[in-house]
Amino acid sequence: MNRIKIIIIIMVVAALSLVIMPAAQGAGIAQEAPTITVVTPAAGVAGIPVSIQGSGFGPLQGLISKITFNGVDAGQAIYWSDALIWVIVPATATTGPVVVTTLLEASNPVQFTILEQPPAIPSYFAEGTTRSGFEEWLTLYNPFDVQVTATVTYLIADAANRIRYYNVPAHARVNIYVNSEIGSDHDVSVSVTASERLFVERPMYFNYKNKWSGGHTTQPALATSNTWYFAEGTTRSGFEEWLCMGNPGITDANVNVTYIFSDGNSVTLPYTVPAFKRHTIDVNATIGPEADVALKVESDQPLVAERPMYFNYRSNWNDGSITLGARAPATTWYFAEGTTRSGFEEWLCLANPQTEDATVHVTYHKAGAEDSDQYIDVPAGRRRTIDVNAVLGPEVDAAVKIDSDKAIIAERPMYFNYQNKWNGGHVSIGTNSTAGNWYLAEGTTRSGFEEWICLLNPGELEAAIHVEYSFQDGSTQDQDLLLMPDQRFSILVNGVVGTGKDVAVKIESDQGIIAERSMYFSYHEAWDGGSNAIGCVPPD
Template sequence: MDMEREGGWGKRLRACLYPGFSFLCLLWLALRSGRKPSRLRYPCQQAAAVHASWIIAAAGAGMVRWAYKGKGGRRRFIAVPALVLVASLCVAVGGQSGVEAVGREVPDLEEAGMRAASLSPPAWTGELSDGSHDVFAVTNVPVPAAGNPVHAGVDALIRFLDEGGVSFYRSAADYPGAGPEGIISTDDVVLIKVNAAWDQRGMTNTDVVRGLISAVLRHPDGFTGEVVLVENCEGGPDYNQVHNNAEDARQSFQAVVDSFGDPARVSASSWWSFTDEAVYEFDSGDMRQGYVLLGNNVSYPKFVTGRGTCVSLRNGVWTGSGYDKGRVKLINVPVLKSHNATGVTAALKNFMGVPSIHKTVNVHHDLIYQGFMGRMMNEVIFPDLNIIDAIWVSPAHPDGPAGPYSKAVRANVLLAGKDPVALDWYAGKHVLYPISGYGRHDPDTPYGEGTNPYHDGTRNTGYPYNAFRVMLESTASVLRQGGRDVTLDPARMTVRVRDLNVGLRWSGGHCVTGVDSPGTEWHFAEGTTREGFEEWLCLQNPQGHAVRAGIDFMTGEGEVTTHSLELAPHSRSTLHVNHLLGPGKDVSASVRAEVPIVCERPMYFLYNGAWSGGHCVSGVKAPGAEWYFAEGTARGGFDTYICIQNPQQQDAEVRITYMKGDGENSQQGLTVKGESRCTVNVASFLGRGDDVAHDFSARVESTNGVPIVCERPMYFLYNGAWTGGHCVSGVQAPGAEWYFAEGTARGGFDTYICIQNPQQQDAEVRITYMKGDGENSQQGLTVKGESRCTVSVASFLGRGDDVAHDFSARVESTNGVPIVCERPMYFLYNGAWSGGHCVSGVASPGMEWHFAEGTTREGFEEWLCLQNPQGHAVRADLAFMTGEGEVIPCEMELPARSRVTLNVNRVLGPGKDVSVSVRASSPIVCERPMYFELRM
């Protein structure tokens, strides 16, 4: 009996499931469509209508029965209009009942995915272009790192815009994306108009939005304004979607906002919350949030930000006594996708997220034929920049504007421009259409028919096949009437395209002088695992037995992390510090071993997301109380730092003396805590300037005698063209003689010799250039006391692409006044890899030299430069040690007073990581320059 009763209830429950579901569909249809009948064309509405249609039909039949069952005509009088209403609803939903395409599926997503993966948008320079309608596209945008707000694609796009004359930041700073006529000032209210009305791939990519916010906050002059995500959301507060367009689908817009941790700095405003509130402007005394209605479908929001700033989208920031329109900047960030009415959703269609959704009628007709978005843009703050998110695109018609995960393809493209019409034309024709193969996405399609199905077998959506073109033309016409210069003419556009598979390669070079003997202790003041930096430690064991080494990493907060490893005999080992310590740490390192080894620290970087390169130093064997650097500058295009490691337990009191090119000195004091590191940004102390007063040498002293270690990294945009960086360890004392094995005056290289005179007496200096052809040249100069001097070698030797313009150098103080010397070089290696490197001179030649780092992997070219300052030929024996313990010998003959260059790649072949030890029959000098291009 109980089982029968349970079965009966189960049957009843199952019988109620579909009617209940159908009723919910009807409720959804009513609530979601609201006052917007055009939404009945949306796929989700159509699906709901299919399941609710039997309720509508049953209601109609029941009404007929009720009307004729009763007496009199009153029921018929009520029933007739009701039946007309029901019939109209049936026609409205029934006429669009199917969501499947007629004929072939549109598009074939597998084919679309392959097209997206191989997409190569064209670039051109329009013959009538004046820069007003330029389109910028970056392709092969890399997947962003989890948890990192910086988006490499967004940053690359900002740099690319700057190269094309569109500066993102309004600033005089020498910084990527900055310019005096830039878009964003330090105290602006930056509105980012996203598409939040849909979920999955139908919404703007939240990784892109997070990266854009991060970029704004990194304004070179310091950002004191606020960033606000804005959208009318159409159906409710959709900033908290469950299924989002991001690598982490849980990352909603609200999660992005919250990740920045300060609602007064980054917030979101959902205009849906007051979409029905008709209000007046702030200057009328009406402080409510809501919509100001202008008529003809046009309305605009006035609202309050997370900081409490009152903003009118038409007039700007309300100050209490007037409006500051210039402080509001609008960045329009749509997602690129198919739309079943307008053909394409991009910059123009995304502006549909501005007006009150309940104060508009016949939206799609107005959009396509009457230039509705043009009227909107003419009445409110015009977008300062449009950025189209095409990381994922939704080419499936007629599912647009929905963008389900299952019907989207990854394109990894970002596009930008100031002219939304030109940008949409390009995005439809050269991004979406090549992926979808669907002619409605091509603004130049010759088909304008309204047949059902269309000529290609797809069903009619109620609008002409070329609706996208019609919308572009009508909108452009209205915008021109409002004084906006927009175009659909490709001859007026210049299109720039950058492939980030190439653009995100890190190229550069580094160079070190070998160490004259292995040691049991090595110290490195610099090191970081911040975003954009890759740090390594290379350890050479020249012994015939295994060696145990321990490494102490010291942070700026005094934290010490210890790591140990075993080094195989006659081998090199490589340690990736980022993997060991994790991201976001500034570290110094001290290496200790049981028996003597050799250590170097190469680093590769994309500095500030813009300047790629690398630098490398050999460790120093012991801390000291005094360190000297001959090179340094606070000119524009150079960022110079001094890194100080204190490996002792006691705090070090440090004084830095800057000896400037104009003969003046400046001093800076600081404390470096025990077992920690400190970084000094020199420009923050000396200021910036493009004159000799901002070139400097430096002496770093521990005034309380606590031994320290010092390095000086520099990052640069050399002559506005070559990016990179270099780093040197300081020398512990001036000397009367310094040697450099490397140097060239060939084309594509600018070589300098920097001379510091820390003494009060002037130094008489002679430079001897020992050239690759065996000839020598000498140059004399005077370096004033407590100052510095820079020698441009090419201005003395001239230029030439031959061995006569390769040189080694000896720098002597002929009157015995001790000096300090460095040799920075800047280059465009092989016409392709820009960068720079720098070394401190060595005080004397040696019988042996050791290098822990070296590789002949793809993308690396390694050289050895050997200087023989003797009056006779010298024999050099080289031993290359691989990671597998293999030792590869090489012999060389060095002519008297000359330099010899060895291409290590040619000697060893490709694919080898090597250290090298050089032993000579008489004292020589050795350096190891390396040039590279890394795919990061």
């Protein structure tokens, strides 16, 4: 009994010593009273990240230190150091003082103004890297009449997260070179919030492992989700597949990934994606070689998922492609782009995650010709691949509509030797519905780039379409055209706006249409390939 009392006394003394010892000897305890010098920005909406600069915060947040917004505890900070804190403005915060409280005392108050929630759209990207051989960009597009301030949070896998602020003038497009913002050799996910509505894309160019060069881009997720689906995927010879998951939330995500094979077999494996971080899965290493595979991602916390692939198609055309996942299966899918011209090979990948077989009707809207139809069954728990060249024959430009009696997932991979000068491939997830407004943040007609916009009018009425091209200096150029029912049309942007311009695009139509952008390039006159992205439609 005496030994137990002695142990308890020693534990109490040790605990007290952590409180009264000099700060330099106690991890996580501030060495001086906390002082705030500036909060950036000084005003914003709930849910945005802010930086708090000053001194005496201590090296760690620990269990005692906290940040409050007019008395509302902000919880766990994104980043905490003695002179800098990054934290999310809590949902219930009101206008008033920001205060940092440590074990020693509370800091001086600094006023923060809570703004009325604007119609802002968050944008999330799971993939991103500044490793050797990769160059990553963000393109920010503001199609409206007032300047927009964007807050970009870089969720770095192996280092402290970083937050940056960028002003985007009215009707302008701004380029951000991510390698310069976060340094080299980092894997990174990105979240973007804005004071008003803003449209974002993430182009990447690469020399992958010094063997396959090219580039890809994707639209962002406009919301996180607990489920993500991918129809395409392969670990065949000459293909390397990855799954990237970004968690912008404050809680670690427990994730199950189900790998769905063409023969009906599947395997589910668990993963953890830490809060405010990203996680990458090497699919080839996970499931082995020579497998065609669809993916289902299920998480107990909302996150975002993308699937990059790098390849040497038929041991001849090397590049990389990427797509955002679909949040849910659907019975209708559209694709505006598609061709079987010389030097192009087009595929459709259909995945059925349901427990019942799906009967699928594929309508090919051929440019300047009658539609063609195809019917295919996709068994429950399997994926099917359609060779579009074999279905349509050569030299056909065709958009696609897919109707299924069961909810499925659809993607469209394409591989090419573009005009016998640039080879590679790109892929896109389909979209579930038509819209009257589409936005494309990326685009350029610089030397070594050729940009196309593909439009589909699947309706029964003629569509009057207005295209606004926005440039970096805030100037714009307009184009008007008519698109007949059940037709697709391609715009060579270089031929419309001229060469040497970075350009974002807004497309408006009096009928529901579909819009995509394909680009073919030789980046730095060294890395050739192509990329594709479906247009962005803002939520209602």
